[in-house]
Amino acid sequence: MRLCTAFALLVLTCPALAESDLAFEGASGFGAYAKGGKGGKVIEVTRLDDDLKDPQPGSFRHALLEKGPRTVKFKVAGTIVLQDAVMVREPFLTIDGQDAPGMGVCIRGGSLEFKDTHDIIVRCIRVRLGDENTLRKVRAQKLKRPKGSGALDCIELKNCQNAIFDHVSASWSCDELFSVVHCQNVTVQWCLLAEPLSNPELHPYGDNHAFCFNSSADTLSVHHCLFARYVMRGPQFEANDMRQGDDYAVQMEAVNNVMFDYERSGSRYTTGIEDHKEEGTSKGYAFQFINNLYIGNPERPAIEAVMKHEVHDGVRAHISDRSLVKFSDTKGREKSIPDAEKQIQSEPVFPSKCPPATSPEKALAEVLENAGCSHTRDAVDLRVLATVRERKFQPVLHSQAEVGGWPDLGK
Numbered sequence: 001m002r003l004c005t006a007f008a009l010l011v012l013t014c015p016a017l018a019e020s021d022l023a024f025e026g027a028s029g030f031g032a033y034a035k036g037g038k039g040g041k042v043i044e045v046t047r048l049d050d051d052l053k054d055p056q057p058g059s060f061r062h063a064l065l066e067k068g069p070r071t072v073k074f075k076v077a078g079t080i081v082l083q084d085a086v087m088v089r090e091p092f093l094t095i096d097g098q099d100a101p102g103m104g105v106c107i108r109g110g111s112l113e114f115k116d117t118h119d120i121i122v123r124c125i126r127v128r129l130g131d132e133n134t135l136r137k138v139r140a141q142k143l144k145r146p147k148g149s150g151a152l153d154c155i156e157l158k159n160c161q162n163a164i165f166d167h168v169s170a171s172w173s174c175d176e177l178f179s180v181v182h183c184q185n186v187t188v189q190w191c192l193l194a195e196p197l198s199n200p201e202l203h204p205y206g207d208n209h210a211f212c213f214n215s216s217a218d219t220l221s222v223h224h225c226l227f228a229r230y231v232m233r234g235p236q237f238e239a240n241d242m243r244q245g246d247d248y249a250v251q252m253e254a255v256n257n258v259m260f261d262y263e264r265s266g267s268r269y270t271t272g273i274e275d276h277k278e279e280g281t282s283k284g285y286a287f288q289f290i291n292n293l294y295i296g297n298p299e300r301p302a303i304e305a306v307m308k309h310e311v312h313d314g315v316r317a318h319i320s321d322r323s324l325v326k327f328s329d330t331k332g333r334e335k336s337i338p339d340a341e342k343q344i345q346s347e348p349v350f351p352s353k354c355p356p357a358t359s360p361e362k363a364l365a366e367v368l369e370n371a372g373c374s375h376t377r378d379a380v381d382l383r384v385l386a387t388v389r390e391r392k393f394q395p396v397l398h399s400q401a402e403v404g405g406w407p408d409l410g411k
């Protein structure tokens with residue numbers, strides 16, 4: 001098992017994070033104190049099959065749907081083929097693939113969805129959705145594309161609190177690789193997020209929807225992740241989805257990430273409110289992008305400030321390198337207005353919860369060494385990492401079949 005020595009260094013440089021109630025050593029960001037399944041039972045996954053109607057003991061779905069604090073461990077290596085998404089509502093869950101045998105596990109064919117729950121820890125697994133189940137359902141209903149966007153992400157969180165995703169590899173989504181909506185205290189760290197799929201038949205709208213990460217109404221930290229081979233949203237922070245009764249301020253940060261090979265833009269934030277505008281007008285939205293590295297077409301914006309929904313005076317954004325920002329109108333054309341310019345602050349707009357930021361160049365070395373499923377890197381992650389090192393730019397994927405699909409993870 002490859003040890004992530006960067007964790008120890010980061011903890012040493014940020015002593016406050018060494019407290020005993022951290023989710024685990026090296027946890028940081030808003031979700032650092034998620035409890036997960038601590039103190040509960042350990043459930044072992046001993047089989048790779050899936051049964052939607054009657055999940056069997058020993059299966060991944062059965063373990064996730066159990067009640068009470070629980071830690072899910074893996075006694076089997078290989079690809080767990082889900083028949084459809086798994087919806088997790090029961091709190092206090094740890095999914096830990098660190099000591100799985102062989103090359104570890106990959107979740108295939110179904111989204112991991114967390115809704116109305118809390119205290120979630122997910123570490124050292126792969127979630128590669130793929131197009132097979134989505135295409136099967138679309139064609140069985142004789143449709144041209146899905147009616148809704150459910151079960152199209154690799155990982156989705158909605159109305160959740162206290163969650164951390166660490167050393168997860170996610171790829172081949174039919175919508176977003178990650179979606180985090182209306183959540184408090186979430187961290188996504190040391191993850192490898194690559195190759196969302198662009199086939200129009202996979203998504204209810206948009207003919208090139210190869211998007212990485214969408215986030216709204218959250219307190220969220222995304223740090224030391226690799227985003228690779230996508231159209232946009234690496235990540236996208238939105239001033240959306242706040243409700244009048246919400247008593248917290250939105251604070252979202254992207255720190256020391258690497259964004260590689262994006263078609264439209266590396267990262268984005270919205271300057272105004274689209275959804276629940278009346279409820280959200282009185283709210284504050286703070287976004288910051290600190291020492292991330294953007295490797296892409298220099299004619300494409302690294303960070304796109306989207307003015308499609310006008311400009312809300314409650315939005316504040318800090319970008320460590322102001323020159324990376326470009327403003328766009330409703331049609332994606334570059335344009336700026338003074339009110340949007342005034343949203344950008346020279347200093348951080350809230351105290352970062354991440355480890356102290358290093359230079360973008362140092363972050364690149366650390367991300368290439370440590371990001372993704374750290375149990376061991378499979379052929380997919382190794383191929384993606386090679387494209388970053390070689391600066392090999394490619395069109396976004398239509399299907400995972402174009403790159404050989406799921407590798408054999410052994411036994």
